[in-house]
Amino acid sequence: MNEPIDLGNSFAEAVAGFGIPADLARVLWMPIPMLVVILSASVAVLLSVWAERKWSAYMQQRLGPTVAGLNGFMQGVADGAKLLVKEDVIPRKGDPWLFTFGPVIIIIPIFFAYLVIPFGQGLVISDLAIGIFFFVAISSVAPIGALMAGYASNNKYALLGGLRAAAQGISYELPLALSILSIVMMSNSLSTVDIVNMQSTHGILSWNILKPGVGQIGFVIFLISALAETERAPFDLPEAESELVQGHHTEYSGMKFALFYLAEYANLVLGSLVASILFLGGWSFIVPMGTVANLLGIDPLDPAFQVFSALLGIVMTIAKATLFVFLAILARWTLPRVRIDQLLDLGWKFLLPLALFNLLLTAALKLAFPAFFGG
């Protein structure tokens, strides 16, 4: 695709028709994709909450929510509305400022990280040159929020939960970053758009998960670390219900708790999107769109075909991300929780050496077969 869709320019041109200068049109354009992303992330959260409740119910021979909305579809909205009007309790001997900023610091980086998620060619808020590094960097901020929330609650369970969250966040940041680094090595770029473009040359054959050896090792490392980063079972130690009641969430109620809740699912969706971008070729279809166009005898630059392939790209991204969300939900409702020392052992003694080995293997393979490993 030589000249992909650029919605920003099209918008600028359209507005220019009303006599508004191009610079101002650019400024007018800026908030639109941001709003769209925030809204779609929130909708994704609602959908994944619904999906989790329904899927987990079916796994457990229950029905799950059925009353609110069609088949319980609006249950997330109902929960949100309940939390919105619920009394906001701040522990008297807690630290009100840290207590308030804890959930805020957890949720803001997650929405920031959506900046670099491409949903299709040109459908990304900002194609940063350091895209995926930005994701790694900004997602390391969240443990600070958990620690703040745990400390400020003046509750022993919350403190233990906050400390666990910090330890877990630090331990799994490294294997996560290293497994991403080997992908970056093969893609010759940190930009998320370039990483996907690198995988869309030969359809499914060029997806990173099918790179012999390094793709699969990196995929497993990324999946485990991302699951641990999102603090979901079997790695939900910071809020382990049977041990710490609710961990650093214990003292929260109302909207602040809703922020934690939102952050958990937004993080899950974010991790799934990143996994699909890094390993399953993001928006790319199983065969390259150019080939499809040639087969159907359509000009790839035909506007209708461009719109179709953009829509297909969005659908592919969401479908791949849904696969990962499903995997995470399946794991959560199947596996017991690991213990804190086992968790840290797994991170530091297994995943980190494996990730380093994977990095070396990637470098070696890249030198040996530059044609296959993005030389």
Added chain:
Amino acid sequence: MSMIETRADRMVLSLGPHHPSMHGVLRLIVTLNGENVEDCEPVLGYLHRSMEKIAENRTIVQYLPYVTRWDYLATMFTEAVTVMAPEQMADVKIPRRASFIRVIMMELSRIASHLLWLGPFMIDIGANTPFFYCFRERELVYDLFEAATGMRMMHNYFRIGGVAADLPYGWVNKCRDFCTYLPDRLEEYDRLITKNPIFRNRVEGVGVIEQEDAINWGLSGPMLRASGVPYDLRRAEPYEIYSELDFEIAWTTEGDCLARYFVRMKELRESIKMIEQCLDMLPGGPYENLEAQRIAGGPKSEWNGPDYQFIGKKSSPNFKIPAGEHYIKVEAPKGELGIYMVSDGSMSPWRWKIRPPGFINLQVLPEIVKDMKLADLMAILGSVDIIMGEVDR
């Protein structure tokens, strides 16, 4: 010169009585060093209801509705031990059919109890789904109970001299269906739980009790048998018709949480075997002692006399417990459930001492959780299988 020194403050954490994994209202005062448990002190009494004192001014029949509230998950055993004590003191013979019905009910109750041990135990170590599967199976046991006794949990089914009612028509076949249904489900649990590496890591080698310690602490039931003591009251001192049944004592030698899991899972299978044997051997005839004597005595029997007929406004004759003292015990799912009864010859016992297995087994908890992680504390507490109703009584 002042030195920089590190000082680790111990955190004293009061777990419970309101805590998701405290199995009711147990309270543990835990001293933590980081994540490590340094000390643990159970605090009891939040569910104390004076069960022993209540017994002292009730007749046995009046007291029977209370006993299912000791261990409310293995209710048939509490009823069995309550009626067996006066029966043995007064030398009341039980018809054979009643004895078989009692054994079937007790083994079903053991299945229900072990299933409801497995579910919360898995929740304690973080797996939520097995709980629902366990409830699905337990529901069928309770349907059987409901059909036979009229109640799902608090049946009030055992009577001195037999049981309150005969099995309804078709119950035996339903029970057989359950016996063919459950083993497949246990296979399912094996695939879901036993072979799960995370589960094995969480419970293997955790909370080990040596054989000698297990005996010295007076443990009983699966806690004892998992530590390498194949001691089962059903085999050691058979009551009812257990001596006629063919079953194996479930026991292992490791003494950790995994061993206790295996022992209980094996006991589920053995219970199924026993119920099937009982159903095969189930004789006909009366289900209650007075009924048996009335049938044996024919129309002229004294049990057909006016004293024993239902006549409005005439209170029925009472059963007086012979003077003396007696200790009676049964193998409940949690261990040895015993009653020490002293009677002065009146209608109610003079002293009624309950030996609840959960209470005795819980004593060992502080010993085995020392220097373990906080998460292990939950796994160990789950594996002890306590019911606060019988611990506090």
